[in-house]
Amino acid sequence: MDLIAKLAEILGPDHVLTGADAARFGREWTGHYRWTPLAVVRPAHTAEVAAVLRLAHLTGTKVVPVAGNTGLNGGTYAEGALMLSLARLNKVREINVQARTVVAEAGVVLETLHDLAGGHGLAFPLTFGSKGSAMVGGFLSTNAGGSNVVRYGSARALCLGLEVVLADGRIWHGLTGLHKDNTGYDLRDLVIGAEGTLGIITAAVLRLTPAPTAYATALVGLETLADALALLNAIQAATGGAVEAFEFMPERYMDRLASARPGLACPFPPAPVNLLVEIASTTPTDTGAAIDPVSRLEALLGAALAAGRIQDAVIAQSTAQRSKLWEMRESAAEITFTTPDIVDCDIALPLDRLETFLVRMTPRLAALDPEAEELVIGHLGDGNLHYTAYPSRSDPALGAAIRAAVTEEAVALGGSFSAEHGVGISKRATMAAHKDPVALEMMAAIKTALDPKGILNPGKVLP
């Protein structure tokens, strides 16, 4: 009996897709990566995932897991491989309002978690653009970030326990809801962020947080990124860490935004550094102890203005004004992805070295291509910059040289060439060139130990 027939026996023929049905799975959403999978299987629960992997292990079949398929680095590239879709593992197994945990399967959509938590006066705070498609298995396997990381951490910080199917079909039952557990190695954090190369996450225990009851959102103009970091530190101290977003938009971004979307023009003459700053209060509004975050942020920014530490500031006075400020930031994709020849980089730096990076990078770009432009936007609170260069001509070698220069400058400052988007296949060569060689040897040894036949998401992450 051939592999497809055996899979159909395990899952039922409706859940083993081949030909045109499988071909629909053969691309990343941007269209940048395309492939032809061997077949696509759609197990409904953990035991079926395990059965598929036992068979794959026996037969040496390569398996590429896919959840919401919202990645950007070819992490689900599966030429000739069996794709394993987690979309049917879509149950929320349990929500515990008092302990503030939820047990969700790998195919649960991020926005579903938002809605579920919101219905109980709680929040699942991880959020990013593709929240309507991204799923638990994907955002954990890539340790996704987004715009609330400064307060709540990346996906890893929001996960307490995992259920994982290993390469040979064994199931690790690690669905703990504990906040302290020192019983051996931290396997959870090893599998999170491994992009499906060490095991397939089938369910997770996730942390819920109190839902914000009020926001204060401001646009602030400053001279330098050093001033911006000082402002972040001051607001964090004053509010006890209530900063939910601290997003950087330089003058050039504001200029492009004003041209493309005049209704979203900066309400003051754009400064060199413009920040979207949001703080939130979780104080229930029916208690006498409630503190209005808008008054708080007004007092803090007023003092900073008076002291000359910032140049300009406007605070949203309504939900509509808040939405408009966020639209300025969330137009980034539209403002950035204007031509196919852009070089878009996702880097992170120590918080105090962002300015040095930009000061070094600007002339370096000019030396490679005097007419190239650059555009930066970033999650400043995490040291995460999305740096984009616009070469003056369509030339793959030039694009590669620019990308290499960005990586070199970031790494030279103690930075990372992959802050929140992961490695996939697109950054494997960069891993080989810039990751600490001993770290790479450790990763390779762990990969071999847990997946000796190399069948799990082959060709990803490791050089």
Added chain:
Amino acid sequence: MDLIAKLAEILGPDHVLTGADAARFGREWTGHYRWTPLAVVRPAHTAEVAAVLRLAHLTGTKVVPVAGNTGLNGGTYAEGALMLSLARLNKVREINVQARTVVAEAGVVLETLHDLAGGHGLAFPLTFGSKGSAMVGGFLSTNAGGSNVVRYGSARALCLGLEVVLADGRIWHGLTGLHKDNTGYDLRDLVIGAEGTLGIITAAVLRLTPAPTAYATALVGLETLADALALLNAIQAATGGAVEAFEFMPERYMDRLASARPGLACPFPPAPVNLLVEIASTTPTDTGAAIDPVSRLEALLGAALAAGRIQDAVIAQSTAQRSKLWEMRESAAEITFTTPDIVDCDIALPLDRLETFLVRMTPRLAALDPEAEELVIGHLGDGNLHYTAYPSRSDPALGAAIRAAVTEEAVALGGSFSAEHGVGISKRATMAAHKDPVALEMMAAIKTALDPKGILNPGKVLP
């Protein structure tokens, strides 16, 4: 040339201790574990640690790392093994006030970090009883907890990067200060908590936080642990997560405390559940936006009293009163360790299952020993209970049966048999009996991959 001579050549003869000099290292501080090491080496920097391990790897010599030696589970037991003391790696390599990070070597004492951060208006918030002796390498290798975990997390949550010497002397240079870095597997969190079995931590990048400028500390009496969890959730929401400590002292503890230390008697008739609750504000006191945490906690507890959700509460009105409330909690060791025959357990449970555990455990203890007493104290915000039983007779079999019962009841409720104290040698049998078998297989595979000769802290953690 024999091993000792070669070590002396690497480190100088003054830093290779044998005989009586080495024998001083042959015990845990409690005296419960004792051993005779082969020798003790005291390297001064990372390259010397690497040289020692290269030699150990070549010769198959077992190496047990030791930092402050403040553990409780035999993690530094080293019968016939070479002990590697990290005490001379005691430099703070860098402090970055703006980025709020510090790079500290493995031998830096925890209290030194407290003082250093405090000198810059910052805090390194990890703290526990042995802070005057515990060192970076030890508190990271054991993922230590303590009384501030509810706000700042365990040691793991406070570490951004590591420098680690592997079993064969290779050095992994991972001293990143980044908040986002998705470049491959999370090796950092794998080595943290591995108790020196996967590599020897020689330095770390640690996070600093704003120093609290004001505290509010209360003693609160309630009926049930469910009420306590509801109160924790309410205070967290109202204060945006400003709870620094939420410590549980049951009525029996208060009674024992009143007998042993009449000056520390509970200021109200002890309730079934008594809590030490502390919140902190980091708002600089010279800003108009400062919010007095005492007023805040008074309002919250006043509302809870009026609504009948708590029975009693007193709030410290001075530093002296705050110290006295903390002394009540910190007398736990004195109140608990009264006879050598106690069975002391360090367990964690999901936050909403603490009461169920106690309801099940009390009759279970009575069935094993009708005259046994029990005493509980705990970090309630983390679900961490220190459960101690006092058998009516000195009988190792009875002690073992009680410990097994505690473990069984905790595990049956989704709990952990080692919350913050680690495994060492004392809980290896419990690991074999209660840890998920696939998790154990994964750990063994990783251990073999990174330390194929099994020379690093042999006989610890893994069954």
